[in-house]
Amino acid sequence: MILALCTALGGCSSWFSDDFEDPQVRLLKVDVVKAKLLEQQFILRFRIDNPNGQDFPVRGLDYAVQLNGVPLASGASSDWFDVPARGHQEFSVPVRTNLWRHLKDIVEALDNPEQPIRYSLRGEVKTGLLFGRSVHLTRNGEIIPGNYIPEDSP
Numbered sequence: 001m002i003l004a005l006c007t008a009l010g011g012c013s014s015w016f017s018d019d020f021e022d023p024q025v026r027l028l029k030v031d032v033v034k035a036k037l038l039e040q041q042f043i044l045r046f047r048i049d050n051p052n053g054q055d056f057p058v059r060g061l062d063y064a065v066q067l068n069g070v071p072l073a074s075g076a077s078s079d080w081f082d083v084p085a086r087g088h089q090e091f092s093v094p095v096r097t098n099l100w101r102h103l104k105d106i107v108e109a110l111d112n113p114e115q116p117i118r119y120s121l122r123g124e125v126k127t128g129l130l131f132g133r134s135v136h137l138t139r140n141g142e143i144i145p146g147n148y149i150p151e152d153s154p
Contacts, residue, residue: 022135023056023083023127024049027065027119028090029143030072035107037100042073044093048125050083056127057082061093063123068109070102109145116142 025048033041044065050056058081064074073095083089099106109117119142125135 019052020133021051022137023051023125024139025061025121025123025125025137026139026141027121027143029145030065030067030110030117030119032107032110033094035103037103038098040097040099040103042095042097044073044095045090046093047088047090048083049088050085052085054085055082057129058089059126059128059132061123061125063093063121066120067106068118069120070099070106072099072106073097111145113145116144118142 025046027044028047029045031043031045033043035041044063046061048058058079060079061077062075063077065072075093075095077091077093079091079093081089081091109115119140121137121139121141123137125137127133127135
């Protein structure tokens with residue numbers, strides 16, 4: 001049993017070494033589920049890319065998203081999943097918010113399939129099992145409502 005534990009922890013050591021490259025997180029799409037005056041529901045679709053040579057577990061994501069400079073949502077996702085080595089994983093986060101002042105502009109932007117929407121994503125990805133590591137992220141890019149693949153800006 002001790003041998004199994006030591007072997008398992010040996011794989012975790014690469015998360016703390018200098019060889020570990022931070023994963024890339026980006027916002028792929030924002031779907032409008034429901035848009036009423038005092039409550040709006042969206043689905044945020046994210047993608048995490050793993051540049052490392054081994055799988056790593058994700059224990060959650062803390063996030064704050066702005067669309068065209070308007071705060072859309074902030075919160076935490078507690079979904080657990082593994083991102084394959086040199087691969088990616090997509091996942092969705094449902095959010096509820098109250099954007100009554102900006103609702104018309106956001107819904108119109110999301111309904112125009114050819115017009116890019118600027119986004120800003122700030123947050124923290126929590127990785128690891130026993131000994132976690134937090135990866136801070138800041139990303140600016142664009143999503144195009146008519147496409148599933150975003151056009152990122154540097």
